[in-house]
Amino acid sequence: xxxxxxxxxxxxxxxxxxxxxxxxxxxxxxxxxxxxxxxxxxxxxxxxxxxxxxxxxxxxxxxxxxxxxxxxxxxxxxxxxxxxxxxxxxxxxxxxxxxxxxxxxxxxxxxxxxxxxxxxxxxxxxxxxxxxxxxxxxxxxxxxxxxxxxxxxxxxxxxxxxxxxxxxxxxxxx
Numbered sequence: 001x002x003x004x005x006x007x008x009x010x011x012x013x014x015x016x017x018x019x020x021x022x023x024x025x026x027x028x029x030x031x032x033x034x035x036x037x038x039x040x041x042x043x044x045x046x047x048x049x050x051x052x053x054x055x056x057x058x059x060x061x062x063x064x065x066x067x068x069x070x071x072x073x074x075x076x077x078x079x080x081x082x083x084x085x086x087x088x089x090x091x092x093x094x095x096x097x098x099x100x101x102x103x104x105x106x107x108x109x110x111x112x113x114x115x116x117x118x119x120x121x122x123x124x125x126x127x128x129x130x131x132x133x134x135x136x137x138x139x140x141x142x143x144x145x146x147x148x149x150x151x152x153x154x155x156x157x158x159x160x161x162x163x164x165x166x167x168x169x170x171x172x173x174x
Contacts, residue, residue, distance in 0.1 A: 015045040020054035022084075024061045031058050049079035057088050065095025083109055087123065094130055103130045 025031050038045075038055045045051035052075035059068035072089040075082065086109050093102040106127040110120065162169040 015041055015048060015051070020048075020050045024057055028062070031062055034058055035062075047078065049075045049082065049085075051075075052078065053082065053085045053088070056085070056092065060088050060091050060095065063095060065092040068092040069096060083112065083115060083119070087126075090126075090130075099130055103127060106130065 025034060035055070035058050038051065038058070041051065052071045056068040056072035056075060059065070059071060068088070069092045072085055072092055075085045076089060079085075086105060090102040090105040090109070093099075093105065106123055109115070110123055110127065115123070159170050159172050162171070
């Protein structure tokens with residue numbers, strides 16, 4: 001339809017020609033505004049690793065590690081040799097609960113020869129924090145309220161049956 005009306009199909013892409021910022025705004029509101037701005041550019045910056053890296057870093061800084069993982073993976077697919085993005089990806093993995101994967105990624109970063117000594121020291125501190133054992137608890141409770149009749153399982157007045165996930169436990173009553 002555009003071709004018939006004489007309009008050109010090609011459009012100028014509004015994706016900035018300069019790199020996206022390397023620093024994250026301090027104010028939370030500014031970071032949220034930046035995410036909204038990036039969302040508007042999304043269709044135009046599909047091949048820009050710096051776009052996805054910046055978006056992922058913003059999400060990590062807001063504590064949205066699970067959302068940041070996709071952006072950072074895209075950035076690393078487009079430009080796999082970016083240590084800053086790899087570090088942000090490790091942070092996102094840790095925020096998403098994948099602490100062992102984050103620790104392994106930090107270890108592979110530490111094995112690089114081209115890291116600045118200050119960044120290497122920072123990474124070592126981060127790795128020790130990630131690998132420090134953390135206690136986690138997982139509880140599951142299930143209850144059933146109702147009654148039984150002779151029509152379904154014919155309960156006995158001489159025993160009581162518990163049904164945990166490992167199988168039935170029958171207790172004899174006096």
